[in-house]
Amino acid sequence: MIFKKLYLSYIIWTIVILIITIFFLVRLLNVILSPKIIITEPKNFEFRTKLENIIIRGMVKRAYFLRIDDNLIPFNNDGSFEEKISLTQNLNIIKIEAESRFKKKSEKIIKIFYETN
Numbered sequence: 001m002i003f004k005k006l007y008l009s010y011i012i013w014t015i016v017i018l019i020i021t022i023f024f025l026v027r028l029l030n031v032i033l034s035p036k037i038i039i040t041e042p043k044n045f046e047f048r049t050k051l052e053n054i055i056i057r058g059m060v061k062r063a064y065f066l067r068i069d070d071n072l073i074p075f076n077n078d079g080s081f082e083e084k085i086s087l088t089q090n091l092n093i094i095k096i097e098a099e100s101r102f103k104k105k106s107e108k109i110i111k112i113f114y115e116t117n
Helices: 002-032
Strands: 036-041 046-049 053-061 065-068 080-086 090-099 105-114
Touching (some): 036 090
Parallel strands (some): 046 105
Antiparallel strands (some): 036 053, 065 090
């Protein structure tokens, strides 16, 4: 009977320690990993258009700051964002950069050729 109680106690403590370890590993991964940028619109990262403005939509994960062409962009609690970009004639190179709280960075580049005629 005493051995069964001890065995049960070891199992419970093992489960508790395992849960705490998993919790800290997940937190550590958030520190180690760079932020993730997911662009949902536009679908292509290189294209031609005759539109003067485009909308960039997407999500960020593990991000503290989001910049599009060095302009700070707000994003929602779920990480979603939307920004209207005015294009200049010919080639536009749009840099989307996310930065974590721990200074880890990720970036995406969108190249758009704006045709006026």
